[in-house]
Amino acid sequence: GAGVSQSPSNKVTEKGKDVELRCDPISGHTALYWYRQSLGQGLEFLIYFQGNSAPDKSGLPSDRFSAERTGGSVSTLTIQRTQQEDSAVYLCASSPQGNLRNQPQHFGDGTRLSIL
Amino acid sequence: GEDVEQSLFLSVREGDSSVINCTYTDSSSTYLYWYKQEPGAGLQLLTYIFSNMDMKQDQRLTVLLNKKDKHLSLRIADTQTGDSAIYFCAESSGSSNTGKLIFGQGTTLQVKP
Numbered sequence: 188g189a190g191v192s193q194s195p196s197n198k199v200t201e202k203g204k205d206v207e208l209r210c211d212p213i214s215g216h217t218a219l220y221w222y223r224q225s226l227g228q229g230l231e232f233l234i235y236f237q238g239n240s241a242p243d244k245s246g247l248p249s250d251r252f253s254a255e256r257t258g259g260s261v262s263t264l265t266i267q268r269t270q271q272e273d274s275a276v277y278l279c280a281s282s283p284q285g286n287l288r289n290q291p292q293h294f295g296d297g298t299r300l301s302i303l
Numbered sequence: 304g305e306d307v308e309q310s311l312f313l314s315v316r317e318g319d320s321s322v323i324n325c326t327y328t329d330s331s332s333t334y335l336y337w338y339k340q341e342p343g344a345g346l347q348l349l350t351y352i353f354s355n356m357d358m359k360q361d362q363r364l365t366v367l368l369n370k371k372d373k374h375l376s377l378r379i380a381d382t383q384t385g386d387s388a389i390y391f392c393a394e395s396s397g398s399s400n401t402g403k404l405i406f407g408q409g410t411t412l413q414v415k416p
Binding site for chain 1 (some may be wrong): 318336338344345346347348351388391393402403406407408409410415
C-alpha cells in the first residue's frame with residue numbers, strides 16, 4: 188500500500204495476556220518508529236529501528252515491552268502480561284532514513300489497545 | 304530534558320484565521336513539525352520548518368519560527384470546519400541522531416460555522 192499500515196486497528200484483551208501489534212512501513216523506508224498515545228502521557232516515543240537493528244530502545248516503559256523488525260520491513264511490538272496502564276493507541280511511523288532529520292515521519296492510523 | 308508546550312484548546316469562527324502556538328526547550332532542534340490528528344486516525348504531516356528559516360508558507364498554512372525565543376506558530380488562513388482536529392507540534396530531538404520526535408500535548412481546534 189501507499190502508506191504505513193497497522194494491524195489490528197483495535198484490540199481488546201484481558202489483563203495478563205500477551206499481545207502483538209504489527210506495523211508495515213512504507214516500502215523502501217529504512218527507519219521505523221513506535222510511539223504510544225495515552226490520555227495521561229500524550230505522545231511518547233518507544234523505540235527506533237534502522238533496518239533490522241534498534242539503536243534506540245530508550246522509550247520502552249518496562250521489560251514487558253519488546254519489538255523486532257525482520258527483513259528491514261515489518262515490525263511487531265509485543266507486550267507481555269498486559270496491565271491496565273498499557274491501554275493506549277500505539278502508533279507506528281516510518282521515514283526514508285531516520286538519522287537525517289529533514290525526512291519527515293509518516294504515521295499509520297494506530298492500534299487502539301484496551302486492557303480489561 | 305527536552306520539552307514542547309502547547310495551549311490545549313482554540314475556538315474560532317469559520318472563515319477566521321487560527322493561530323496555534325508552541326514553545327520548545329531544546330536549542331539544538333533543527334527541524335520542527337506540525338501534525339494534524341482527526342478522530343480515530345493517525346497523525347497527518349502538515350508542514351515542517353528548518354531552524355535556519357523564519358517563515359514557511361504552504362497554501363493556507365504559515366509557519367513562523369522565533370529561534371531566539373524558541374517559539375513556533377502555525378497560522379491557518381480562512382479556517383474551515385474540516386480543519387477541526389488536534390494539532391501537534393513536534394521537534395526532532397537534537398540530543399540524538401535517531402530522528403525521534405518529541406511532541407507537545409496537542410491543541411484542539413474547534414471551528415464554529
